Amino acid sequence: MSYISINNKKVYYEVEGEGLAIVLLNGIMMSTKSWQPFVNSLTANNKLIRIDFFDQGQSEKLVGESYTHAIQVDVVKEVIDHLGLDKVSIIGISYGGEIAIQFAIKYPENVDRLVLFNTAAYTSPWLKDIGRAWIAAGRTRDGEAYYNTAIPVIYSPMYYESHKGWMDKRKEVLVPVFSNELFLNQLERLTLSSESFDVKDKLKLIEAETLIVAAEEDYLTPVANQEYLASNIKNSHLIKIPGAGHASMYEKPLLFTALCLGFINTKDKTYSI
DSSP: EEEEEEEEEEEEEEESSSSSSEEEETTTTGGGGHHHHHHHTTSEEEEEEEEOOTTTTTTTTTTTTOOOOHHHHHHHHHHHHHHHOOOOEEETTHHHHHHHHHHHHHHHGGGGEEEEEEHHHHHHHHHHHHHHHHHHHHHTTTTHHHHHHSGGSSSHHHHHHHTTOOOHHHHHHHHHHTTHHHHHHHHHHHHHHHOBBOOGGGGGGGSEEEEEEEEEEEEEEEEHHHOOOHHHHHEEEEETTTTTOHHHHHHHHHHHHHHHHHHHHHOOOOOOO
16 A cells, blocks of 8 residues: 655555556546456556545545646646656546546656547536536435436446346445445535536647547447547547447456557557558
């Protein structure tokens, strides 16, 4: 267990494996523990750095504070500098992808390759209102209400139906968590931190080779969001996964791992063909 202090606030991170450095950035409801099924593969030939943002996992909870994504971008920078890493590849999904984009814009010299799953360039009115629905459900302190508002839409309908037993077990675990006032307050702050997110006019500043992955049944950040990224990030490559929703790494774990490792570890960027 490792911590770094940023402005007298603790940030939790984990480092495992050796090789090219990969920084893995959480979605809004995730923590470093959420990636455990992928650690074995991602550390086989790489150094994997997992980070809990403020208000996530084992990092400091910013009770009574409001903030924007900028504070989380600084978290990534501080951890990378603390570890003495000049250049890293970054994988981010959803909230983590938004932080990854802003990091690549602000610190292009620190990014080798960028992998963005289910990520957008801004918080649309659609997504903002979905977030407000999460907040309203959270304020009821009814864990089942929060679960039913936030979780089903994260998955594709077919996956949800065909894995109903697994989803029911997830519900048993998550409803008590979603009934916890402190946790719900964290999620509210994280959700509100995204409302001002908009980097549409800055995407051209990203220099890293970028893999953009869309899921065709993503109802939070629909495919048009990833198509926009691909049209505006110069060194980008777009892949669309059929039959998957917003939690694409859980629905298609082997494909998620293969895409990340293949893109990051491929030595050559240009080919004479």
